[in-house]
Amino acid sequence: MTVESADFRMPSLGADMESGTVTEWLVKAGDQIRKGDVIAVIDTDKALIEVESFHTGTVESLLVEPGRRVPVGTPLAVITGAGPTTVPSVPPQAPPVTPPRRRERPKPSAKPRETTPAPARAPVASPLVRHLAERRGLDLALVRGTGPGGRVTRADVENAELVSRVTASPLARRLAAELGVDLSGLHGTGHTGAIRAQDVREAAARSGTGRPRAEPEPVVAMPAAGVERPRATQESGLEQRQDAMRRAIARAMAKSKREIPHYYLSTTVDANAMLGWLRARNRDLPVARRLLPAVLLLKATARAAAEVPRLNGFWIDDAFVASDAVHLGVAISLKGGGLIAPALHHAAVRDLDDLMAALKDLAARARTGRLRGSEMTEATITVTNLGDQGVESVQGVIYPPQVALVGFGKILERPWAVDGLLGVRPVVTVTLAADHRATDGYTGGRFLALIERLLNEPETL
Amino acid sequence: MTERGTTTYREAIREAIREALLRDDRVFLMGEDVGVYGGCFAVSLGLLEEFGPGRVRDTPLSEAGFVGAGIGAALGGMRPIVEIMTVNFSLLALDQIMNNAATLLHMSGGQFNVPLVIRMTTGAGRQLAAQHSHSLEGWYAHIPGLKILAPATLEDARGMLAPALDDPDPVLIFEHGGLYNMSGVPRPGLVDIATAALRRTGDDITLIAYGGTLHKTLAAADELATRGIKADVVDLRVLRPLDDATIMESIGRTHRAVIVDEGWRSGGLSAEISARIMEQAFYQLDAPVQRVCTAEVPIPYARHLEEAAIPQVIGIVAAAREAVAA
Numbered sequence: 001m002t003v004e005s006a007d008f009r010m011p012s013l014g015a016d017m018e019s020g021t022v023t024e025w026l027v028k029a030g031d032q033i034r035k036g037d038v039i040a041v042i043d044t045d046k047a048l049i050e051v052e053s054f055h056t057g058t059v060e061s062l063l064v065e066p067g068r069r070v071p072v073g074t075p076l077a078v079i080t081g082a083g084p085t086t087v088p089s090v091p092p093q094a095p096p097v098t099p100p101r102r103r104e105r106p107k108p109s110a111k112p113r114e115t116t117p118a119p120a121r122a123p124v125a126s127p128l129v130r131h132l133a134e135r136r137g138l139d140l141a142l143v144r145g146t147g148p149g150g151r152v153t154r155a156d157v158e159n160a161e162l163v164s165r166v167t168a169s170p171l172a173r174r175l176a177a178e179l180g181v182d183l184s185g186l187h188g189t190g191h192t193g194a195i196r197a198q199d200v201r202e203a204a205a206r207s208g209t210g211r212p213r214a215e216p217e218p219v220v221a222m223p224a225a226g227v228e229r230p231r232a233t234q235e236s237g238l239e240q241r242q243d244a245m246r247r248a249i250a251r252a253m254a255k256s257k258r259e260i261p262h263y264y265l266s267t268t269v270d271a272n273a274m275l276g277w278l279r280a281r282n283r284d285l286p287v288a289r290r291l292l293p294a295v296l297l298l299k300a301t302a303r304a305a306a307e308v309p310r311l312n313g314f315w316i317d318d319a320f321v322a323s324d325a326v327h328l329g330v331a332i333s334l335k336g337g338g339l340i341a342p343a344l345h346h347a348a349v350r351d352l353d354d355l356m357a358a359l360k361d362l363a364a365r366a367r368t369g370r371l372r373g374s375e376m377t378e379a380t381i382t383v384t385n386l387g388d389q390g391v392e393s394v395q396g397v398i399y400p401p402q403v404a405l406v407g408f409g410k411i412l413e414r415p416w417a418v419d420g421l422l423g424v425r426p427v428v429t430v431t432l433a434a435d436h437r438a439t440d441g442y443t444g445g446r447f448l449a450l451i452e453r454l455l456n457e458p459e460t461l
Numbered sequence: 462m463t464e465r466g467t468t469t470y471r472e473a474i475r476e477a478i479r480e481a482l483l484r485d486d487r488v489f490l491m492g493e494d495v496g497v498y499g500g501c502f503a504v505s506l507g508l509l510e511e512f513g514p515g516r517v518r519d520t521p522l523s524e525a526g527f528v529g530a531g532i533g534a535a536l537g538g539m540r541p542i543v544e545i546m547t548v549n550f551s552l553l554a555l556d557q558i559m560n561n562a563a564t565l566l567h568m569s570g571g572q573f574n575v576p577l578v579i580r581m582t583t584g585a586g587r588q589l590a591a592q593h594s595h596s597l598e599g600w601y602a603h604i605p606g607l608k609i610l611a612p613a614t615l616e617d618a619r620g621m622l623a624p625a626l627d628d629p630d631p632v633l634i635f636e637h638g639g640l641y642n643m644s645g646v647p648r649p650g651l652v653d654i655a656t657a658a659l660r661r662t663g664d665d666i667t668l669i670a671y672g673g674t675l676h677k678t679l680a681a682a683d684e685l686a687t688r689g690i691k692a693d694v695v696d697l698r699v700l701r702p703l704d705d706a707t708i709m710e711s712i713g714r715t716h717r718a719v720i721v722d723e724g725w726r727s728g729g730l731s732a733e734i735s736a737r738i739m740e741q742a743f744y745q746l747d748a749p750v751q752r753v754c755t756a757e758v759p760i761p762y763a764r765h766l767e768e769a770a771i772p773q774v775i776g777i778v779a780a781a782r783e784a785v786a787a
Contacts, residue, residue: 171716171747190748191786197716197747 329379492544563606620652663691
């Protein structure tokens with residue numbers, strides 16, 4: 001069997017992404033990985049994204065150390081034994097059109113048969129322990145198990161973390177940074193073995209990197225009483241992140257308005273049937289399982305997109321590429337400001353309960369900055385719902401390379417003519433912003449009419 | 462034969478009150494047993510005879526009543542000195558102190574200052590048991606609108622009252638009961654009620670203390686010096702507002718701190734100081750801040766238990782040695 005190898009490259013996690021930073025590797029050289037495994041956490045300026053591998057094989061080497069910012073497309077790791085499951089690396093700006101659905105794990109027999117050189121110990125550990133280790137960035141293979149049969153226990157993970165962390169005083173850490181001393185190699189003489197300033201100064205003197213000991217220690221401005229201190233760097237980090245997100249949104253939106261000839265359509269839909277059906281359905285459900293109107297709006301949009309495929313896909317290189325599945329981007333505003341529109345995968349074919357749970361999960365993870373790469377790249381059409389803000393309608397800006405954006409306003413009571421009589425009905429205004437390169441108004445109109453029909457037949461959703 | 466000019470902490474306070482009564486006829490002293498009996502701790506002995514019952518006034522056993530009367534007198538233009546026997550009893554007047562004295566300036570939109578001085582005894586060490594021995598000055602230091610003083614030296618005992626009376630707002634002076642008999646020759650000089658004082662200098666560790674623990678801390682610094690550890694000793698003097706600058710300046714040199722407080726550790730003044738050190742001097746710290754506080758029990762009556770409960774020299778030395786890992 002020939003050993004093929006493939007590069008794992010910095011993925012484009014959105015049309016506005018030009019570069020990214022690997023903040024954390026979840027694998028190391030020698031690890032066996034399978035297609036769909038989360039192998040790295042990447043900071044895109046918008047969020048921390050857990051990125052999955054497109055390949056099954058062995059990690060031969062990691063090419064980029066955590067913390068380095070590299071352009072999209074830069075090789076990050078080499079994966080060998082990448083067999084037929086290899087998906088050609090994705091060119092920037094072109095998300096895979098038919099991405100892998102849920103992670104499909106190959107059966108054990110599908111593993112590469114060549115024996116790994118070192119008998120890599122597959123650590124036995126419970127899901128909880130794996131989760132703990134992953135969260136703390138610990139490699140389980142390096143943790144000595146004390147449980148039955150060498151099993152790695154929770155305590156082992158916690159102790160390993162203690163051992164791996166350098167104990168040093170704040171002053172020692174500051175001095176080490178100033179003098180360029182690596183704390184990890186130092187022996188601490190503090191009360192509990194902590195590294196103290198003295199240990200750092202001695203190390204600096206030994207290696208000659210520091211200044212002579214006779215010199216006074218660096219002067220650090222002490223705050224005067226009552227004078228407000230500069231806030232810690234964390235806050236400026238947050239500001240930087242928000243600035244970066246603003247710039248990323250600016251790039252994407254400017255590109256959209258520069259390149260996409262938008263056309264806009266809107267229709268106002270009687271929401272009486274939908275809300276009545278929802279009330280009846282929610283009545284017998286515990287609060288946690290009740291559905292929100294937003295889920296019906298999302299499902300109707302996804303179904304309509306499935307039936308009007310020319311609005312569901314990407315405009316790439318002067319041509320429209322339709323998507324087989326509907327991955328519905330959901331615009332979520334973030335607490336610190338900014339916006340992100342991750343995908344609800346296969347939204348057209350999931351039932352409402354499933355979709356509701358997925359929506360909650362997606363919103364929670366978007367706000368804690370833990371989205372998956374596939375969620376960032378694979379949306380085929382996006383929905384924005386500004387109804388919460390009380391607006392009646394949204395004329396949206398398309399997120400390139402998608403070709404349509406659907407907006408929902410607030411559900412409002414309005415005088416409404418039904419069967420020749422005037423009544424008060426809840427209504428919602430649905431808008432479509434579409435790419436005139438990909439479709440014309442006729443298609444867009446058909447799409448909105450479908451959404452209206454589906455919302456009037458909520459039981460079919 | 463005592464040295465010429467020798468005085469005690471008690472006499473120093475008495476002399477300060479006497480001077481205030483002589484200097485300003487708006488000043489009067491009021492409290493339980495301050496007149497005929499001469500004060501529970503004999504601070505005001507002889508003042509009734511010298512100034513008469515109009516200016517040295519015995520009150521009923523009613524802390525809320527006479528502290529309230531003092532607030533009223535202050536609002537009315539007088540400069541009262543109200544004595545409360547111990548800090549434990551001041552809790553009966555806490556409503557007056559907190560809800561009236563400390564707040565009226567703010568609630569009147571700046572119209573009414575309350576130029577009141579309240580003196581009280583604090584602290585343990587005299588076998589007076591749990592109802593007379595606590596150190597609650599840290600509680601008062603929590604309250605905006607008050608200034609909290611803790612004279613620990615003869616100079617401060619003699620010199621803090623005058624600026625306290627000059628202050629347009631309420632000032633509480635906490636006199637540690639264990640200090641009244643302390644004697645010596647006070648050094649001349651002006652005394653402020655705004656800054657902490659460096660009572661001893663050394664670059665290895667900062668020991669922070671006030672009131673009754675200052676002298677134990679100085680003794681601990683002596684003992685540390687015999688082991689080659691040179692200590693800065695900061696006497697806080699003013700518990701509210703705290704003089705952060707002096708504390709941080711010292712820690713900027715020593716990079717280590719021990720806070721000694723006869724109050725309890727949980728939620729106390731030592732916790733506040735420790736938090737400020739973390740906030741303002743985190744990157745100066747080379748060891749965790751240590752605290753030597755009173756055991757979290759009501760102060761025991763039995764002598765050996767009382768001694769075991771409150772900060773002692775041996776504990777301060779041990780904490781300092783741990784901080785410098787010596």
